[in-house]
Amino acid sequence: MSRTLSILCIILPVSMAYANGSPELQNAPSREERMEWWRQARFGMFVHWGLYSGLAGTWEGKPVGTRGGMEWIQQRVKADTDTYAKHAVPLFKPKADFARAWARLAKHAGCRYVVFTTKHHEGFALHDSNVSNFDAGSVLGRDLVKEIVDALRAEGLRVGFYHSVIDWHHDQYAYASSQQLPHPLHGKPYPNGTRDHAKYVEFLHEQVDELMSNYGPIDIMWWDYSAVDFQGNEAWRASDLMGAVRAKQPNIIMNNRLFRSPEAGFSGMGPAAITRQLDPIYGDFITPEQHIPATGIPGVDWETCMTMNTTWGYSDHDHAWKSNETLIRNLIDIASKGGNYLLNIGPTSDGSIPKPSVDAMHAIGEWMRIHGESIYATTASPFQELPWGRCTQKKLDNGETRLYLHVFDWPADGKLLVPFVLEGPSEAILLTTGEKLDLATGPEQVTIFVPQQAPNQAASVIAIDTDPMHAGPVGNK
């Protein structure tokens, strides 16, 4: 779309909304209120979809690899943006109504929210942008963000925008400022002379403002990403950006990836760099990637994002699919540690979802239909460790606590031992089948008498209600 007219339309209203002390900010809901739905949701669907989806892991007829993120294909083959667009744009052919299938699949799987790529590192925006020609509006005459948002809302799902602050398209993005952030031209001089990164940052803020203004209430802003050597206010005017987002969307929650510092949850790159603290001025939650922290992170909201194979963006060549059992157990493991699971799908060029992902989501949905109450609105396990599985818990209205015992390794002798003190009458229900189970209480443990065979191979769930005045785990430090 045309730039000149649109820039004028955007600057005036935005600068007014930014003003401190605006009524929206004074009446803003507290962080606890904003986080409430997300803490109960526990399970979301991630979607990576863009021009890379059409390339599908292949460049000039050759597979680029069988493992790893093919949404990075432009960087992998070191293509400048014009070459990349020439190859990729003709292959990106969204079919009509693709978004309805995404929304239905997420709903069916038991997801409560969906986070999708509004723009990935390649720089192609899925909305109809007035400040770019590299967007679905200009290239396809469609607003794919609107199509997706409408479909998600129709299924009652919460809506999250993934937005890359790294940009491999914009001609003022100063990639030489970072040795750590990826760029296809990394190490080469700028093809267009010097770059004024402030211009890119202005563009970034304008596009984000479009996304925050034109699609109704947005629940999550999922930024991606920063490095120690380029982050935060220096790289993105991050605090201003977050303030502008909150001014337009008072209920929104955001991750911490506009920053990379110890106070913001990271000391560097990779799983070991998570610092287990987060000052909310840097974001509302942290995002362990492709791994589940060994323990919960008390006081810090977190969400593990994960692929079903090894790539976020669709590839024809990656067949390393995780089993349904692994995915279900990951969801349980994460809930037992107090986190959320954001599980990725990578649709193909026309928006179709690969069959292995559809099948996996259906399997998770089947499990969730029976066992969902042991995941939604639960909190972390009271036990340090259980030899046979995991535990989640929930406060009941009558003041009791319901424990959900997720059994991965079914006892061969029909006796499940729980290191728990239980006084007074209680009963156990095998949620998986609905049957009541007998139990025997002892000074150090409860024995639950279970059927011979595990009723569910991935995880069977037993619920016990306990009065916390007379019960508690044994052996916790």
Ligand code: JFZ
């Ligand atoms: C980023 C993206 O580069 C990737 O394509 C995908 O979108 C993923 C969800 O996010 O990947 C990252 C970002 C940060 C780290 C690792 C991978 N990190 O902090 O280690």
